[in-house]
Amino acid sequence: MNLSTLNSSQKNAVTETEGPVLVVAGAGSGKTMVLTYRIAYLISKGVNPSNILALTFTNKAADEMKERIRHLIGAQAEKLSMGTFHSIFARMLRFESASLNYSSSYSIYDTDDSLSLIKRIMNELDISDNFLNPRFVQSRISKAKNKLIRPEAYENNFFGIHENKIKAIYEVYQQRLASSNAMDFDDLLIKPIELIEKDAKILQKYQKRFQYILVDEYQDTNHAQYKMLKLLSGGTNNICVVGDDAQSIYKWRGADIRNILDFTRDYSEARIIRLEQNYRSTRSILSVADSVIKRNLNQIEKNLWTENEEGNKVSVYECLDDKDEANYICKTITVKMMSKEFNINDFAILYRTNAQSRSFEEALIKSTIPYVVVAGTEFYRRKEIKDVIAYLRLLINPDDDESFLRVVNFPSRGIGQVSLDSLMKISIDNHCSLFKSTGILNESSVLSERAKKNFMSFHDLITKYAQLTERLNINELTRSLIDETGILKMYKEEGSEDSLNRYENILQLLNGIQDFTISNQGKSLVDFLNDIALISEIDKWEDKSNAVALMTLHSAKGLEFKNVFIVGCEDGLLPLSRDSNVDDLEEERRLFYVGCTRAKKNLHLSFARNRNRFGSLYPQTRSRFLDEIDERFVQFENTGVSYSYAHRRNTYSVKRTAQQKQKSVMPNYEDFSQEEKILTIGSKVSHDVFGEGTIRQMSGFGDNLKAVVEFDSGVRKHLMLKFAKLKVL
DNA sequence: GCAATTTACTTTTTT
DNA sequence: AGTAAATTGC
Numbered sequence: 225m226n227l228s229t230l231n232s233s234q235k236n237a238v239t240e241t242e243g244p245v246l247v248v249a250g251a252g253s254g255k256t257m258v259l260t261y262r263i264a265y266l267i268s269k270g271v272n273p274s275n276i277l278a279l280t281f282t283n284k285a286a287d288e289m290k291e292r293i294r295h296l297i298g299a300q301a302e303k304l305s306m307g308t309f310h311s312i313f314a315r316m317l318r319f320e321s322a323s324l325n326y327s328s329s330y331s332i333y334d335t336d337d338s339l340s341l342i343k344r345i346m347n348e349l350d351i352s353d354n355f356l357n358p359r360f361v362q363s364r365i366s367k368a369k370n371k372l373i374r375p376e377a378y379e380n381n382f383f384g385i386h387e388n389k390i391k392a393i394y395e396v397y398q399q400r401l402a403s404s405n406a407m408d409f410d411d412l413l414i415k416p417i418e419l420i421e422k423d424a425k426i427l428q429k430y431q432k433r434f435q436y437i438l439v440d441e442y443q444d445t446n447h448a449q450y451k452m453l454k455l456l457s458g459g460t461n462n463i464c465v466v467g468d469d470a471q472s473i474y475k476w477r478g479a480d481i482r483n484i485l486d487f488t489r490d491y492s493e494a495r496i497i498r499l500e501q502n503y504r505s506t507r508s509i510l511s512v513a514d515s516v517i518k519r520n521l522n523q524i525e526k527n528l529w530t531e532n533e534e535g536n537k538v539s540v541y542e543c544l545d546d547k548d549e550a551n552y553i554c555k556t557i558t559v560k561m562m563s564k565e566f567n568i569n570d571f572a573i574l575y576r577t578n579a580q581s582r583s584f585e586e587a588l589i590k591s592t593i594p595y596v597v598v599a600g601t602e603f604y605r606r607k608e609i610k611d612v613i614a615y616l617r618l619l620i621n622p623d624d625d626e627s628f629l630r631v632v633n634f635p636s637r638g639i640g641q642v643s644l645d646s647l648m649k650i651s652i653d654n655h656c657s658l659f660k661s662t663g664i665l666n667e668s669s670v671l672s673e674r675a676k677k678n679f680m681s682f683h684d685l686i687t688k689y690a691q692l693t694e695r696l697n698i699n700e701l702t703r704s705l706i707d708e709t710g711i712l713k714m715y716k717e718e719g720s721e722d723s724l725n726r727y728e729n730i731l732q733l734l735n736g737i738q739d740f741t742i743s744n745q746g747k748s749l750v751d752f753l754n755d756i757a758l759i760s761e762i763d764k765w766e767d768k769s770n771a772v773a774l775m776t777l778h779s780a781k782g783l784e785f786k787n788v789f790i791v792g793c794e795d796g797l798l799p800l801s802r803d804s805n806v807d808d809l810e811e812e813r814r815l816f817y818v819g820c821t822r823a824k825k826n827l828h829l830s831f832a833r834n835r836n837r838f839g840s841l842y843p844q845t846r847s848r849f850l851d852e853i854d855e856r857f858v859q860f861e862n863t864g865v866s867y868s869y870a871h872r873r874n875t876y877s878v879k880r881t882a883q884q885k886q887k888s889v890m891p892n893y894e895d896f897s898q899e900e901k902i903l904t905i906g907s908k909v910s911h912d913v914f915g916e917g918t919i920r921q922m923s924g925f926g927d928n929l930k931a932v933v934e935f936d937s938g939v940r941k942h943l944m945l946k947f948a949k950l951k952v953l
Numbered sequence: 954g955c956a957a958t959t960t961a962c963t964t965t966t967t968t
Numbered sequence: 969a970g971t972a973a974a975t976t977g978c
Contacts, residue, residue: 281968282968283968308968309968310968311968334968335967335968409967409968410968412968413968473966474966474967474968476965476966476967477966477967477968576964576965576966577964577965577966578964578965578966579963579964579965579969580964582969599967602967607972636954636955638954638955639954640954640955641954642954643954757968758968759968760967760968761967762967776965776966776967777966778965778966778967779966779967797964797965800964800965800966815966836969837964838962838963838964838969839969839970840969954978955977955978956976956977956978957975957976957977957978958974958975958976958977959973959974959975959976960972960973960974960975961971961972961973961974962970962971962972962973963969963970963971963972
């Protein structure tokens with residue numbers, strides 16, 4: 225193996241193979257290369273690839289690393305255990321399921337399934353969701369699980385009465401998951417720990433199997449993951465973790481930054497190797513990123529440096545609103561593309577929230593610039609897709625109550641809420657799943673004959689196809705099931721734009737299933753469902769695709785682009801505000817840092833003076849992060865509409881009526897109409913078709929000026945003033 | 954029991 | 969603004 229291309233720290237990180245090692249790897253310091261070489265190096269020293277466990281943050285990262293290792297050492301790479309914590313341990317659980325009283329075809333509940341279960345339990349326990357927000361309950365339960373706190377140990381005094389209720393919900397929640405033969409995402413991490421702690425033989429088996437453990441993105445592991453690593457590495461202590469505390473951005477998901485800060489305490493003989501030379505970005509970009517991140521108090525001391533050229537200054541662009549921001553970016557991309565210096569996939573637009581993608585999509589379409597939105601509304605979370613998947617899940621795990629409830633009356637079989645409530649009662653009384661309950665309806669006197677018949681025919685349908693899973697491949701099975709249930713036909717016949725969309729999505733799913741069947745001959749329906757439960761949108765994204773990439777700052781972790789736009793740099797959006805405490809602000813700052821350090825050549829930051837949120841315009845203040853930047857590396861730009869105007873931040877002229885001044889909470893807008901009489905909120909207007917009415921809301925600028933008009937007939941209309949020729953009365 | 958209408962809620966980020 | 973949930977009317 226040729227290690228001569230590595231610098232001395234990198235070389236150490238590759239060759240120090242025995243004992244615990246912490247690699248503190250700054251952004252762009254060649255972390256992936258080090259991990260890749262380290263694995264190849266281990267194998268070249270005679271370590272059996274099947275004794276190596278490498279845990280990554282995304283499946284995509286695992287696949288890419290495996291591919292690189294294959295280049296270095298050949299087909300042996302296939303024997304590596306490589307993947308995300310969730311996918312590796314989900315597989316382990318399938319194998320060991322019997323010891324946990326689960327079947328190997330258990331279902332994986334995603335966040336939506338889990339939330340719906342929590343809502344159902346709250347309903348049963350008569351806990352109003354006004355009293356307790358189900359999402360809050362979900363997050364409390366998840367956090368407890370991440371900390372390995374079981375329901376019986378759940379502290380019920382912290383938030384008083386609420387915590388009591390949450391504890392009660394948590395208890396039923398775990399029971400219900402077990403009786404449904406289902407695991408949520410947290411269980412995939414917790415159950416392996418239970419398994420290993422319960423049975424020393426199993427622990428020894430896996431300790432022997434995984435003699436060398438490598439963990440990427442260690443700063444984003446949670447307590448359960450930490451515990452699992454501690455147990456697994458207990459035999460040899462050969463554990464190498466790689467991470468950067470400055471890039472820890474998943475605290476909200478239970479990630480515990482102490483895992484990396486305290487690594488040397490937990491593994492006393494650990495060596496620390498620092499990778500501080502950045503090979504990715506220009507000096508300007510790095511200086512900007514560094515000047516911001518150094519405001520954080522909680523961090524490991526380090527000094528990231530580069531030999532790269534200073535490069536262009538980082539641009540900060542002040543725009544009027546979201547549209548202006550989107551247009552500016554399209555224009556910039558177009559100009560840069562004309563220079564022939566870049567490919568279209570050298571550009572990425574990064575934002576804090578998925579909802580921000582819309583204005584860019586519109587502008588990119590208009591400018592005929594190809595783009596891909598990574599994530600957004602995830603394909604597998606769409607209703608119609610989840611419905612089809614629910615059928616498949618039921619076939620291999622009929623006890624999956626969430627799937628049962630999704631499809632028992634879809635398409636409509638004449639089963640309503642009343643019948644369902646009765647069935648749920650039967651299932652609770654008999655401590656069995658809903659599906660099993662449909663098998664014992666003869667004894668029930670509560671249900672009508674009609675309802676019984678409907679439930680039983682559903683029971684028969686599932687039983688029939690469950691048997692067919694033996695004989696048909698996944699593709700044939702799904703197609704025939706969809707045909708018999710008439711789902712596709714239903715959407716096609718309805719003919720609305722919405723249902724046509726759903727129709728096409730299902731076709732797309734069918735194509736995906738066909739591909740899977742062809743390229744994974746040996747794999748079963750269980751494998752397929754497992755795959756799609758644990759795949760993320762970023763996993764599916766092809767960086768080779770010829771398009772501008774749009775994604776959240778979170779999704780961008782681990783990626784790099786020659787040109788990066790970080791948009792919406794406004795207080796409240798980036799940093800995103802809720803009840804802001806210092807920890808949250810530091811995490812937002814790290815997120816901003818992650819974004820900046822994705823850029824190799826050019827970094828463009830932008831903020832808007834006004835932004836559409838929840839449908840109306842709000843004045844914005846530029847992000848405090850922009851003020852933290854070292855000005856020597858920055859170039860400020862603006863719309864050029866009117867510079868002095870631009871400087872009167874949030875105080876520019878808004879034509880307000882006396883009425884409006886009283887209610888100053890109304891969003892600001894600029895009235896560009898040249899009419900003598902001014903259209904404002906409260907103005908009486910007349911419309912050729914709808915008659916007379918009153919303006920209730922306004923938003924937009926210039927040609928995009930929009931009004932919500934309540935007409936005297938009672939109709940409320942959203943009108944674009946450019947088209948709707950309103951007369952002021 | 955179902956479709957149509959109204960209301961509420963969302964925008965944090967994801968395995 | 970756009971979707972999901974809830975409510976109402978048939």
